[in-house]
Amino acid sequence: MLLRLNNEPDLWGSLFAECKRAAFHLETLDAYAVASESEPLRQFLAGEPADTSWFDPWRTLMQDTTSRGVTVRRVRVVTEPLIDYQRWLLTLTPENITAGEDIRYLPRHLAGPVPTEDYWLFDDERVAFHARDAANRGLAMVVTDDPGLVRYCVDVRNRLWESATPFTEYAGT
Template sequence: MLLRLNDEPDLWGSLFAECERSAFHLETLDAYAVASESEPLRRFLNGEPADTRWFDPWRTVMEDSTGRGVSVSRVRVVTQPLTDYRRWLLTLTPENIGAGEDIRYLPRHLAGEVPTEDFWLFDDLRVAFHVRDADHRGLGLVVTTDPGLVRYCVETRDRLWSQATRFDEYAGSSR
């Protein structure tokens, strides 16, 4: 296992640059404490116009990855009714999709057993687990190629993906 800290330069860029075929993200929390999202979330909650320039670095990573043929997908397991954070992310999901991601939603009460830790699964060979403090602030990643953990994450992805609803269908039904 390898611990990668958030202050490492270009953490996400390097993980995606090494990815050749597929990257999958499982999100399980109802809110995250991500410093770069604080101001955009505040604007949303106050009804102010969105400014998505803060999203540009992620958009670039996604466009570079999908441009090389990497399939990027994610499932968001959500509690209903949606938290303010999740309502905000729902409005931003078109940004992710525009950058090449395929995103699906799954209500928590329909999901069955869900891991307590979010993860990224790269090429079905490597898993990056998020490490967070008690307030859900990201501290870093634990990256592993352990076959048992990778298999568990592949099986979890396959099960939740097959149950989840495409963003456009979910967004239309949640309004």
């Protein structure tokens, strides 16, 4: 069983570079405390024009990943009505989609049981869990290939993906 605890920024690049077929991200929190998002979120709440240049590194990573034929999918489990953070993410989701991600939304009240930890699933072989503090600030990633954890994450993905609504339909409601 591979188990890595890592808070190095280049871990993301490595995980996506090693991914051959598919990456899936499950988001279960209503808000995240990501330092690089603070100013863009403040601008959104103030009604100021959006500057998405801070998103460029992720956009590039997703474009590089999907150009190799890797599918990248994401489900956001959200509480309705959406809080400000999720309303802001909804306006940014076209950036993710343009970069190659397929994103779906699932209202929490329709999701059934969901894990309390977000994760990335790579090629149905490896899982990277987000380690967060009490304020939802990212601390590190815990990466494992434990077959039981991977199978659990695959099952959760399959169940939630089928129930979730594609972004274009969700945003139109």
